[in-house]
Amino acid sequence: MSFDPFRELNRVAGALLENRPGLRLMPMDLYREKDHYILSADLPGIDPGSVDIDVDGQLLTIRAERTLHGTEGVKWLTRERESGSFLRQLNLGQGIDTEGISARYENGVLNVMIPVVERAKPRKIEIVSADSSTPVESAAVESPASATENQKAVEA
Known part of the structure; x- marks a missing residue:
């Protein structure tokens, strides 16, 4: 096992900050999977009844008490687990279905499911040819002659 001075410095700084009174941050991961975001926050030893999640406009706030x-x-002899309040706030931005947010607390991990609204999901745009009302196949390969005709139609 090698010594990492940055990890040790981070540990010492975290210990100093944790000993001050007030709010503590909760470590979390946030990622997107298909049509929703998943926020996973570590809250070990916290009573699920003390966890509070609310949305005010586009601000998601998670509070917990240990x-x-x-x-x-x-x-x-040693005391590394402190009691106190934990807080995390996230600006959700546009394109989030705030009405559909759900949460589950299991094995000390809070998982918050944040769905994306239908209009913000990625989608294909259909291209209609100027010559007719039939859709153009995006995977089709044009002959040089038809490419020239289409270029003239675009320039016109």
Whole structure:
């Protein structure tokens, strides 16, 4: 195992920032799969009842609270799991179906499904020839003579 100074610096900076009171960020992944985005946020040890997700306009906010039990009268040897509030906000932008957002919490991971509206999904545009109302096949190969005729039609 090799020593990575950047990883160690990141760990130390994270530990310093985690010890300050206030909100903590939750690590997350966000990716698109077909016609929806999937947000996966790590929330280990958090009661699902304390997780709150809301949408205000195009702003998605995730809040969660971790409370640790049995801390009175205990002499800690090490304590790396802190209680506190977690917050993450994302600007969803245009093309998101905010009414169709759903979430599932399982094994300490919150998965939020964010669907794309129908009008924002990729689609093929049909091309209609200027000579007729029949659609042009995009995979068709033209002869040089018909290509010249089509060029003249475009220039006209």
